[in-house]
Structure formats: C-alpha cells, structure tokens
Amino acid sequence: MQLNNKKSTHANISQLLKTATGCLLGATSVVQSEENTAFWTGWETDVAVLGYSEIERVSAIEPAISTRKTFDDDSVLGLKLVLDSLTGASPNGASQTNQVQTFTRPSGSGNYQTKPSETPLDDTFHDTRVSISANYEHGLGRLNKMIWGANVSKEFDFFSTGLSATYLHDFNNRNTRLSVGLGGEFDIITPQGGAPIPLAQMQAVGESQPKGESADERYLSEMLVGATQVINRKTIMVFNYGFGQSSGYHNDPYKVTSVVDNITGEISPGDTLPGTYLYDSRPDKRNKHSFYSKVKHALGRDSADFSYRYMFDDWGVDSHTFNLTYRRNFDGWYIEPHARYYMQSSADFYRHSITQSEVGTVGDYLTSDYRLANLWGATLGLKLGFKTANGNKNSVRLEYYHQDGEKAPSDAVGVQKNYDLFPVMDALIAQYTYSF
Amino acid sequence: MKRKLLRICCYMVMFFSAHSYAGQQNQWLDTLDLKEYKNKVVYLDFWASWCGPCRKSFPWLNKMQEKYKTRGLVVIGINLDRDIKVAEQFLTKIPAQFLLFSDPTGALGKEYKLQGMPSSYIFNGNGELSDKHIGFTKSKVDEYEKNIVKLLNQLDKP
Amino acid sequence: MKTVTLLFALLLSGCSSMGVEPWQRDVLAREDMAVDNAPLDSAFNDHIYFSKEASSGGRGFSGGGCGCN
Numbered sequence: 001m002q003l004n005n006k007k008s009t010h011a012n013i014s015q016l017l018k019t020a021t022g023c024l025l026g027a028t029s030v031v032q033s034e035e036n037t038a039f040w041t042g043w044e045t046d047v048a049v050l051g052y053s054e055i056e057r058v059s060a061i062e063p064a065i066s067t068r069k070t071f072d073d074d075s076v077l078g079l080k081l082v083l084d085s086l087t088g089a090s091p092n093g094a095s096q097t098n099q100v101q102t103f104t105r106p107s108g109s110g111n112y113q114t115k116p117s118e119t120p121l122d123d124t125f126h127d128t129r130v131s132i133s134a135n136y137e138h139g140l141g142r143l144n145k146m147i148w149g150a151n152v153s154k155e156f157d158f159f160s161t162g163l164s165a166t167y168l169h170d171f172n173n174r175n176t177r178l179s180v181g182l183g184g185e186f187d188i189i190t191p192q193g194g195a196p197i198p199l200a201q202m203q204a205v206g207e208s209q210p211k212g213e214s215a216d217e218r219y220l221s222e223m224l225v226g227a228t229q230v231i232n233r234k235t236i237m238v239f240n241y242g243f244g245q246s247s248g249y250h251n252d253p254y255k256v257t258s259v260v261d262n263i264t265g266e267i268s269p270g271d272t273l274p275g276t277y278l279y280d281s282r283p284d285k286r287n288k289h290s291f292y293s294k295v296k297h298a299l300g301r302d303s304a305d306f307s308y309r310y311m312f313d314d315w316g317v318d319s320h321t322f323n324l325t326y327r328r329n330f331d332g333w334y335i336e337p338h339a340r341y342y343m344q345s346s347a348d349f350y351r352h353s354i355t356q357s358e359v360g361t362v363g364d365y366l367t368s369d370y371r372l373a374n375l376w377g378a379t380l381g382l383k384l385g386f387k388t389a390n391g392n393k394n395s396v397r398l399e400y401y402h403q404d405g406e407k408a409p410s411d412a413v414g415v416q417k418n419y420d421l422f423p424v425m426d427a428l429i430a431q432y433t434y435s436f
Numbered sequence: 437m438k439r440k441l442l443r444i445c446c447y448m449v450m451f452f453s454a455h456s457y458a459g460q461q462n463q464w465l466d467t468l469d470l471k472e473y474k475n476k477v478v479y480l481d482f483w484a485s486w487c488g489p490c491r492k493s494f495p496w497l498n499k500m501q502e503k504y505k506t507r508g509l510v511v512i513g514i515n516l517d518r519d520i521k522v523a524e525q526f527l528t529k530i531p532a533q534f535l536l537f538s539d540p541t542g543a544l545g546k547e548y549k550l551q552g553m554p555s556s557y558i559f560n561g562n563g564e565l566s567d568k569h570i571g572f573t574k575s576k577v578d579e580y581e582k583n584i585v586k587l588l589n590q591l592d593k594p
Numbered sequence: 595m596k597t598v599t600l601l602f603a604l605l606l607s608g609c610s611s612m613g614v615e616p617w618q619r620d621v622l623a624r625e626d627m628a629v630d631n632a633p634l635d636s637a638f639n640d641h642i643y644f645s646k647e648a649s650s651g652g653r654g655f656s657g658g659g660c661g662c663n
Contacts, residue, residue, distance in 0.1 A: 050638045062641075066634055072574035074663060082637075142552075142571060142663070173551055174661040175613025222651070228629060230613045230661075234621050238629055242652045290652035296629065298621045311649040319649045327626045334626070344648050372648055383635075397635065403646060429642065433634060486623040489662045516617035545617045553616045553662045571663035 043069045048433040055426045057121065058088035075138040084129035084155075089121035093255035093368035094277055095353040096120070096419040097267045101275050104202055106192040106254055108209040119423045122254060124192075129155035144169040149183075157253075159188040166224075175230040185220040191253035198281030199366060202256055204272040210279070218248030226292075234298040238307075242290040250282040257368040258353040265414025268356050276356075281365050282349070288313040301329045316348035317372065333386035338399070340379040347372040352409055352421045370423050375405035381429070392436045399429040462527050464520075465537045468512065468544070470563050477504075477587045478559040479511045482539075482550055485526035486517075490554045493572035494530050500584060501534040507588045508561070514539050516553075558583065561591040616661060623660035 050062040066080040092103060094114075101114045105124050114120040133151035140146060149164040166181035189195070194211035196202075203209055226240035256277035259268045267275040294307035305325040312318035322341045327334055349365035350372045381399030388394060405422030412421060470478060481497060483490035501511040511534035517523040520538050527536075539545060548557060552570040560566040567583050614622075621627060630636055636653065644650045 046634050048634050048638075052642060062638065064634060064638070074573050074575075080637075084641075170661075172610050172613055173616060176610075224652075230619075230622065232612075233614050233618050236622060236627070236629070240652055244651070288650075290649070292652035294629070296627055298624070298627055303624070303626045309649070309652045311652065313648075317648045319647070321649065329626065342643070342647060342649075347648070371646060375647070377643075377647065395632075401642075401646075425646070431635065431638060433632075482617070484617060484620065486620045487660055487662050488623075518620065542615060542617045545615065550616050553619070553660070555616075573663065 043067045044435070046433055046435045048431060051430045053428050054088070057425065058086060058090055058125070060084060060086045075136070078135045080133045082131040084131070086125065086127045086129070088125065089123035090125050091370055091423040092120050092122040093257055093280065093370075094120040094275075095258045095260070095368070095416065095421055097258070097260070098415045098418075099267060099274070101267065102204075102273055103256075103277065104205050104209070104273070108193045108211070109205065111205050117419060127156045129153060143174070157190050157192055161186055177228040179224070179226045181224040183222040187218040187220070187248070188215055189218065189249050189253070190215045195249070195251070195253050196279035198251055199278050201271055202273060202277040202279065207272045216249035218246060218250065220244060220246040236296045238292070238294040240290075240292040242292070244288040246286045247284060250284060250286060251280045252367070252369050253280070255280040255367065255369045257351060257366050259359055260353050260355055260413060260416065262355045262357050263414060265412065265416040278366065280367050280369065282367055283315065283365055286313055286315055303327045315372070317344055317346065319344035333384070336383040336385070338379070338381040338383065341376070343376040344374070346374045353416070355413060370405065373405050373422065375403060375422065377401060377403040392434065395433045397429070397431040401427040401429060462524065462532060463535050465512070465535055468514070468537045470559060473510050474563070475561045475592055476508045476510045477561060477584065477591065479509060479584065480514055480557040480559070481511065482514045482516060482545060482548070482553065482555045484516045484553060485522050487553045489572040491530055492574060493554055494532060496577055498533040500581065504584065504588060508591050509584060509588060510535065512537055514544055516540070516542055516545055558587060560587045619659070619661045628659055
C-alpha cells in the first residue's frame with residue numbers, strides 16, 4: 001500500500017538509492033529474485049561538456065560521460081569516456097625576431113611563416129583524442145578495500161594505456177584512512193613526419209629532413225601514499241606523497257629552439273632555412289616527487305577547501321600550486337568561487353633561445369618549450385550548481401586562466417630586448433554538467 | 437440490519453484509517469527500556485538521516501518488522517540525528533514501520549560503543565545481547581534474516 | 595625518503611587521538627564535504643594544467659565522508 005504513495009518522492013531519492021528502490025517498486029514475489037537488481041539499472045551518470053579557448057591560440061571542446069554503480073555487495077564500478085577535439089595554434093618554441101620567419105611543418109611537406117615581432121605559432125595542430133577509463137572498487141574486509149583502474153587513450157600521434165591498483169585501510173573508527181597506490185603507464189609516440197633527431201637543425205621543404213624513428217616509447221610508473229584524517233566534526237585533512245618515474249621518449253617532436261646572433265640577437269641564418277632552429281632534446285629519464293595537502297572545513301552551511309602541492313623533479317623544475325574553493329550553499333542551489341595560483345621554476349636545460357657561440361657547448365639537452373620555463377599562472381573561476389524539478393543536478397562553471405613568465409630575461413640579446421620573450425597566454429574555460 | 441451494516445462500515449473505516457495512520461505517524465518512544473519487551477526479540481538499529489546505508493536498510497527493516505511481528509520481533513530504530521526535525525523530514529520520504537527512539541546526544545551510542553553507522557544489536561527473548569553487526573549490505577540480508585529467525589525460534593511459544 | 599617515513603609515523607601516532615564518533619559524521623557526510631566532490635571537474639582541470647604546465651597529479655583518493663559501512 002505505502003509503496004504506491006511513495007512513487008513521486010522516490011524520483012528524488014532515487015538518485016541515492018537506485019538499487020534499493022528499484023527492486024521495491026516492482027516487488028510482488030518473495031525470495032531472492034526480489035533482491036537482485038538488473039545490471040543495467042542503478043547507474044549514476046554525469047554528462048559534461050568542457051569548452052576551452054585560449055585567446056588567438058588553441059581551442060578545445062571536450063564532451064565526457066562518466067557513470068558509476070554501487071552493487072548489492074557495496075562494490076562499485078565506474079566507467080568514463082572523454083572526447084577531446086583540439087584546433088588552433090601553439091607556440092613552437094622559437095623566439096620572436098625582427099624578420100619574417102619560415103618553419104617547415106612536421107610532415108616535411110609544407111611550411112608556415114611568422115611575421116616580424118610575432119610569437120611563432122604552429123597551426124598544424126588539429127587533433128582528436130579519445131580516452132576510456134574504468135575503475136572497480138571492492139571491500140576486502142569491513143575496514144579495507146582495493147580500487148583497480150585501467151585506461152586507454154588514443155590521439156593522432158599518441159597512444160597511452162595504463163593500470164593502477166590502490167589499497168585503502170581505515171583506522172581509528174574510520175577517522176584515519178591510509179592509502180597506497182601503484183600505477184603504470186605505457187605510451188607510444190608516433191610524431192607526424194617521424195621523431196626529429198634531437199638538436200639537429202630544421203631543414204627547408206624539399207631537403208632531407210633530420211628525422212629518426214617513426215615511433216618511440218615511454219614507460220611511467222607511479223607510487224602514491226596518502227593519509228586522510230578527520231580532525232573534528234567539521235574538518236578533514238589530506239596528505240599525499242607521490243613519486244613518479246618515467247623513462248623513454250620525452251622530447252617534444254614539434255618544438256624547436258632559435259639560434260640567434262651573439263651581438264644583434266637576430267635569428268642566425270640556417271643551412272637551408274633563413275633561420276637556425278634546433279629540435280627539442282630532453283633526457284630519457286625523469287623522476288618526480290610531489291607533496292600534496294588539503295584541508296576541508298565546514299562553515300555553517302558553507303565549506304572551504306584549500307590545497308597546496310609542492311612538486312620537484314630531477315630536471316630542475318620545482319613548483320607550488322595553491323588552490324582555494326569556497327562553497328556557498330543555499331536551498332537547492334549553490335555558488336562556488338575558485339582561485340588557483342601556480343608557479344614553477346624552469347628545467348635546467350630550458351633556454352628561450354641560444355646564441356651562435358653556444359651551439360655545440362650547450363650540452364645534450366635543450367628545450368624552448370614554454371611549459372618548462374619559469375612561469376606562473378592564476379585562475380579565477382565561479383561555479384553555479386542547482387537541482388532541477390525532477391531532482392537531477394546541473395552545474396555551470398566558468399574560469400579564466402592567465403599564464404605568464406619571464407618576458408624580459410636577463411640573457412636577452414640585442415633586438416630580443418624589444419620583445420616579450422614569454423608567450424603569455426589567456427584562456428577561458430566553460431563547463432556544463434548534468435547528473436542523473 | 438442497517439445498524440450492523442453501519443457498524444461494519446465504521447470498523448472498516450477505522451481499520452483502513454488506522455493502517456494509513458500507522459504509515460504516516462511515526463511512533464517515537466519516550467523511554468527505551470528493554471525490560472518492557474520480555475519474550476520478544478528486540479532488534480536495535482542505530483541510524484541517522486545522513487547515513488546512506490541506513491537509508492538502504494529501512495525498506496528491509498520494514499519488511500522484517502511486518503513479516504515477524506506476530507512471531508515476536510520488535511524493531512526499534514535509534515535515531516542519532518542531533519535535531520529530531522531532520523529525522524522527521526527524512527521519515528516523510530522514507531517511512532519507518534517500526535518503533536523509533538531519539539538519541540540526539542549520542543548517549544546510547546556511547547553506551548553501546550558504536551563503531552560504525554548503521555549498527556544493529558539484537559537481543560534474545562531473555563534480554564541478552566545475542567548478535568550485532570556494523571553496517572548494512574544488501575547482499576547480506578539473507579544472513580541477517582537467518583539470525584533473526586534463529587532467535588525467534590528460541591522464544592517461548594505463547 | 596627517511597624523513598617522509600618519519601613524518602608519516604608521527605602523523606599516524608598523533609592521529610589516533612583525533613577524530614569523531616561514528617554518529618558525529620553528519621557534516622562530513624555532506625556532499626560538498628567529500629574530499630573530491632566533483633571528480634569530473636577535477637579530471638578536466640588536471641588535463642588542462644598537465645597540458646600547460648610542467649607538474650601533474652599528487653591529488654590521490656578518498657576518505658572522510660559518512661564513514662558508513
């Protein structure tokens with residue numbers, strides 16, 4: 001009798017209880033069949049679309065679908081699919097100069113030019129990425145569990161697959177949770193036109209291109225140990241230490257370093273191109289350490305989330321990431337302002353450009369990829385979440401990301417002093433999510 | 437004849453309204469004294485509105501209470517919400533067809549040395565603690581039910 | 595590495611006295627108090643920042659919440 005009355009309210013509660021209510025609404029017969037819910041019911045799904053757009057550079061649109069089900073034995077299965085469509089132009093590492101610059105496309109069968117005083121951007125970059133991941137969580141006892149993960153990702157010139165296993169154990173009446181996770185990843189890089197020979201000079205279209213293998217590999221392994229601790233009724237803290245090691249191909253096949261005249265700072269003439277550009281060269285090993293901490297604190301109906309991450313690696317990069325989110329809850333909706341500040345120091349082998357006299361003495365490794373330079377980034381965002389009449393959740397998020405670096409480095413030579421040598425970037429991020 | 441018919445109608449109305457009344461009205465006990473339940477199997481279930489597995493357990497607890505009421509099962513849900521109004525709001529969406537008791541300060545929770553939510557403590561006909569378990573997992577309901585039946589079978593027949 | 599282990603050991607011993615009773619997790623059970631209450635957002639962000647910066651990861655996993663079952 002009562003079951004019929006509850007039908008409308010069940011629609012709202014069903015978000016949380018799909019398995020339980022699902023079987024009860026149709027309950028007529030007794031015994032086990034009543035308790036077994038169909039595999040296809042009870043999934044909690046999020047669909048989202050992310051739009052990313054850098055001013056005058058790269059744009060991306062990323063639809064994603066993520067779904068999760070808790071089974072009768074409390075095990076959980078999660079599946080996720082993300083599509084990523086990228087267009088636009090990215091800095092190729094070369095510096096601005098006072099002349100027109102010509103660069104050969106990665107395929108070797110075309111070129112593009114940059115006007116004087118403009119940051120050289122490579123616009124051959126049109127790519128679609130597909131990424132699928134799954135995770136399965138199951139209890140070992142009442143206080144401990146395992147989470148298994150697998151992922152595969154494919155884009156035009158890159159294939160990646162990975163596995164992970166994490167063990168979680170609760171102590172102190174579940175006030176403390178310790179976790180240990182291990183992960184491995186295997187990547188195959190197939191650069192368009194082949195992998196350039198590191199530190200070789202870019203040649204003009206029609207000339208023999210200094211390219212090596214058509215494909216190269218990289219292995220990554222990661223370990224993460226963490227602790228989550230309930231401090232009091234309103235506060236929780238997290239501490240993680242992570243260690244990652246990667247070996248194999250790390251070069252960016254599409255990035256070059258400009259060689260400039262020792263005195264004038266103008267681009268040095270190349271073998272077959274008007275300018276001298278050397279292909280990216282990075283070590284074939286990288287070790288990273290990260291220390292992460294977070295605190296979440298409830299303030300009445302609201303909450304604040306602050307996290308800090310310190311990372312350093314053996315390439316000389318070290319970084320600090322500060323993240324603050326404040327959630328202001330109302331009846332049926334919320335607003336969440338967000339701020340992030342990031343700063344990193346450059347890799348030992350990063351140079352914005354090198355002078356003619358340095359060629360040959362610069363060492364084995366050299367990169368002008370701005371992502372390995374001294375840089376800082378600030379993000380400001382706002383998220384709005386609300387429930388629709390049927391109890392399903394919606395959220396809209398808008399963020400602004402500004403990235404900046406050393407625009408006037410002390411080792412700028414001659415005409416270089418006239419330019420901002422760091423490719424400042426501004427990006428707008430917009431995301432809509434629907435949960436049901 | 438008319439009077440008899442009227443009486444029957446009256447009783448029917450009372451019967452049906454009592455049933456729906458029992459469904460809508462929550463039976464909150466003023467005191468919790470296990471001595472009041474001699475020769476009954478008492479199933480104490482500690483719950484709170486914010487506890488997910490507790491929500492999942494309610495339909496099953498209702499089912500157990502109804503199924504074994506006549507055999508002497510008494511289910512008592514001990515609510516640990518700090519504010520009883522929050523619990524009552526929860527009960528309008530997920531009703532309880534069993535007795536309830538409010539423990540907003542957690543005094544009973546402390547007394548029973550609760551280690552997790554939900555927690556169940558089952559007392560046999562002699563008022564002795566016979567069984568307990570922490571948590572509610574749907575895949576274990578048959579096991580939970582077996583334990584109840586085992587204790588019910590040990591009760592003195594009326 | 596030794597300092598990290600020592601820190602963890604200290605953390606663990608100090609943590610045994612901190613926390614709440616199982617029935618005091620009402621606030622922690624709130625959706626916004628989950629360690630990661632918007633995993634899709636976090637994943638998108640991780641991907642963006644991984645593509646634009648030299649650092650990645652470190653965030654890790656769960657804990658907190660209702661503490662049920």
